[in-house]
Amino acid sequence: MSSIIDFQSAADRAAAHAKAFVHMEGDVCDLERMAHIALAQIQDCSVPDDDHGCRELELAVFAVAQLTIMAKAFRKNYEAAYRGQEWPE
Structure with missing residues (x-):
């Protein structure tokens, strides 16, 4: 039995990163x-x-x-978005 790993295309990665950066603006x-x-x-x-x-x-x-709390949440949300998960509101 063979197992095929699907990798994101460059376009999919770029789109995910673009979406993450758009969502980051307010938090930044x-x-x-x-x-x-x-x-x-x-x-x-x-x-x-x-x-x-x-x-x-x-x-x-x-x-x-408060800055510490915000920075931790920011990093957690960014890392989730980087992995392609939805950015929590």
Whole structure:
């Protein structure tokens, strides 16, 4: 009994990659914006010695944590799309 492996054609691979990149645009923009917020918040933080400093630190920690979540989801979705699976909405 022989087994034949079907490989994607170059056109099919290109179409899958094009679709993945189209779906990535919004996520890439969101990821970049969150990174910008995280950077700005971290740069403005110092050792909190007042309520304002504590608030700035809280915002920085939140932004960096959210950026981590978004980046992990982005990578997971991109890798799924790269394998030809549907991009989750």
